[in-house]
Amino acid sequence: MAQFSKIALLKAYALDWVLCLVFVAAFFAADRMEPYHRLFSLEDKTIQFPFAVKERVPMWLCGLITVVFPFIVMTIVALVVKKSLHDWHHASLGLLMGHTLNLMVTEVFKNTVGRPRPDFIDRCQPKEGSVDSPVFGLSNSSICTRTDLLTDGFKSFLSGHASTSFAGMGFLSLYLAGKLHVFDRKGYTYKGFIVAAPLVVAILIAISRTEDYRHHWQDVLAGSLVGFLLSYFAYHQYYPSLHSYAADKPFTVRLKRVKPEYRADFSFVDGSEFAITVVKNDEEILVKDTRALLADSSVNSSSVDNVDNV
Structure with a gap:
């Protein structure tokens, strides 16, 4: 194992762990807020899809795949292969940082944009005889007779499944790319397959949201980009560039310097x-x-x- 103790690591990165808790708290606070109720048209074909009671990838399974699985893989690599507590700490903290930051950002987008989901009309169940306003040609949520699914019905943009998938699997992909020195210009094809595998899983999860009619394709694309960018940001807080000779090494622990x-x-x-x-x-x-x-x-x-x- 590395020469750094658990206590030393926690002390050096206490603020980072606290920030992760702050991001989680901000997510739950935003999740309790009512999203913006955007106007919609009853004639809009893109929001007239049926409500799918059973999702292909429910949120608990998405969390299992994109949080637990990357953590297990990185734990094996860091503690068993690399035998480095230092590496394990940075990988775990980076994964948590990317996920918690992504949760907060995603929920803020959902609440402020207020875009109706593709299955919105089925969720809404408009009053019999409802028509769009003759003046502006749009309707509002006051015509809905069903309210239990209405709040979530205005949270289409951006896709939380897509952003979560790329936040977790994107971080794992970057982690493996660093450990394998995938950009060492030696051209080992197998490295590319290993690094791409987590991203393929993330893509499949993201696409499933359009198959369940939970999100428009733009929601999925935006969520995927946001999730990967935040995973890229989180990864490079604790690891160097993938082009570096030291790409497989985490940054030095922030310990108090010794003089001289x-x-x-x-x-x-x-x-x-x-x-x-x-x-x-x-x-x-x-x-x-x-x-x-x-x-x-x-x-x-x-x-x-x-x-x-x-």
Whole structure:
């Protein structure tokens, strides 16, 4: 295992864990709010699909696939293969950060946009003889006789299943890509299949929402993009670029620095950076902080733009 204890990791990243709790609290607060009731037309064919009582991928199954499964896979890789508590902590925190941030953002979109779902008319059950307003040609929710499914009926944009799927499986895909060094320019085809597999699962879950008539295709596309972008953001809070030589290594733990220390910063013509902090501990020199973000290219003395020793 890595040399960092659980207590040290929790202390160094306490704020990150607290933020995840804040995102969850914000999600539940937004979920209790009534969404915007957008006007609709009774003649709109895109919201006249039947209400599916049984969903192909219910929310509990979506959570099992996109939260529990990635966590188990990353736990095996980090603790069994890499034997690194440090890596396991960063992977777990990154996955949680991506998911909780995605929950909050998704729910805010749902409530503020208030788009009717494809099965909205079936949920609404309009009063007999209802017609669109002769002035503006639209109707509002006051004509609905069924109210138990109405609130959720205005939460079509964006798709929560799609965003959740890509937040979880997208993070797993990035994690595996880093561990396999998929962008090392050696062209191992099997790496591409392994990295793409989680994304295929996410795509299938997202598509199922159009088959259940729960979402329009635009909702699914937007949800997928939001989920993946937030997983990308969360991943790179704790791991370097996938093009880095150290793509399989998590960022150094945020521990209190030991003095005296000596720092050297290197910059290369391609914009890459390499920073080293050397700490003197008694009579032994230890490399305490090494973070490499290098492109896959040869390094020579002419490539160095700046070297700064402190």
